[in-house]
Amino acid sequence: MRHLISPLDFSVEELSDLLDLANDIEKNPETYAHKCEGKKLATLFYEPSTRTRLSFEAAMHNLGGNVIGFATADSSSAAKGESVSDTIRIVSCYADICAMRHPKEGAATVASLKSGIPVINAGDGGHQHPTQTLTDLLTIRSLKGRLDHITIGLCGDLKFGRTVHSLINALVRYEDVKFVLISPPELRVPDYIREEVLKGFDFEEVTDLEQAMPKLDILYMTRVQKERFFNEDDYIRMKDCYILDKAKMSLAKEDMLVLHPLPRVNEISVEVDDDPRAAYFKQVQYGVYVRMALILRLLELA
Numbered sequence: 001m002r003h004l005i006s007p008l009d010f011s012v013e014e015l016s017d018l019l020d021l022a023n024d025i026e027k028n029p030e031t032y033a034h035k036c037e038g039k040k041l042a043t044l045f046y047e048p049s050t051r052t053r054l055s056f057e058a059a060m061h062n063l064g065g066n067v068i069g070f071a072t073a074d075s076s077s078a079a080k081g082e083s084v085s086d087t088i089r090i091v092s093c094y095a096d097i098c099a100m101r102h103p104k105e106g107a108a109t110v111a112s113l114k115s116g117i118p119v120i121n122a123g124d125g126g127h128q129h130p131t132q133t134l135t136d137l138l139t140i141r142s143l144k145g146r147l148d149h150i151t152i153g154l155c156g157d158l159k160f161g162r163t164v165h166s167l168i169n170a171l172v173r174y175e176d177v178k179f180v181l182i183s184p185p186e187l188r189v190p191d192y193i194r195e196e197v198l199k200g201f202d203f204e205e206v207t208d209l210e211q212a213m214p215k216l217d218i219l220y221m222t223r224v225q226k227e228r229f230f231n232e233d234d235y236i237r238m239k240d241c242y243i244l245d246k247a248k249m250s251l252a253k254e255d256m257l258v259l260h261p262l263p264r265v266n267e268i269s270v271e272v273d274d275d276p277r278a279a280y281f282k283q284v285q286y287g288v289y290v291r292m293a294l295i296l297r298l299l300e301l302a
């Protein structure tokens with residue numbers, strides 16, 4: 001039985017096959033419309049989510065399957081003190097596969113050790129968010145045609161942003177990917193990313209978004225992760241550190257793509273939404289296709 005806890009749980013070849021499957025689902029949705037009939041997905045969300053939970057639910061419905069679950073920790077037995085290990089043993093009796101989001105780093109790993117069904121990590125604290133990474137990879141590959149030979153700028157909260165950590169982990173495996181890490185000094189990527197994951201790869205850390213713009217093929221904007229700050233004053237000081245607007249977009253390549261895992265707060269001005277390079281709403285749609293592909297693969301139905 002396979003789980004998806006980190007983007008590295010799939011080899012580059014397996015990932016490529018998964019993205020191919022997602023592209024095929026996009027083209028031929030009717031072929032897949034009944035593949036999960038009689039199957040249940042459990043969505044165990046101990047932390048708020050709109051896109052991730054709903055996109056998992058939409059994905060399972062699109063495959064003809066059913067969904068059970070909870071959307072907040074206080075509506076589950078976690079509020080009574082039940083452990084993740086116990087909850088997953090119970091859920092294994094009710095469902096065929098589960099997606100779990102939890103505020104604690106490592107929660108999905110803990111669940112996978114006791115689970116009788118495949119566990120998908122839908123975000124564990126500030127650590128990883130592999131299905132957002134699958135979404136990002138599918139978006140880049142579909143719209144740019146490749147995952148190698150790109151310069152990607154990651155901008156905003158690189159310290160707490162789990163989508164950034166997962167995406168860097170995934171992209172170092174492709175040839176000639178250059179990373180431009182754009183953040184205030186306080187929100188730099190964690191040391192383990194710089195010293196272990198990015199060691200030996202082409203990366204630079206800068207604070208100025210304007211200066212970085214002209215060289216980027218992809219700009220990955222992120223929200224300052226309010227819920228992970230220890231101190232409200234620090235959040236307020238840093239929350240609007242980068243705001244992408246039309247003026248900054250005018251410095252970018254004509255075919256640069258702007259991605260954002262969403263939700264956006266202020267970091268992308270709405271005036272950018274109509275720019276053909278804004279790919280963040282398309283990215284949401286790709287998120288459904290890739291989750292469909294993932295469910296099929298983990299259930300060994302495709």
Ligand code: NCD
Pocket residue numbers: 051052123129132162163222223261262263
């Ligand atoms: C992200 C997350 O939860 O980490 N959202 C998402 O799943 N698309 C990004 C964020 O919350 O900023």
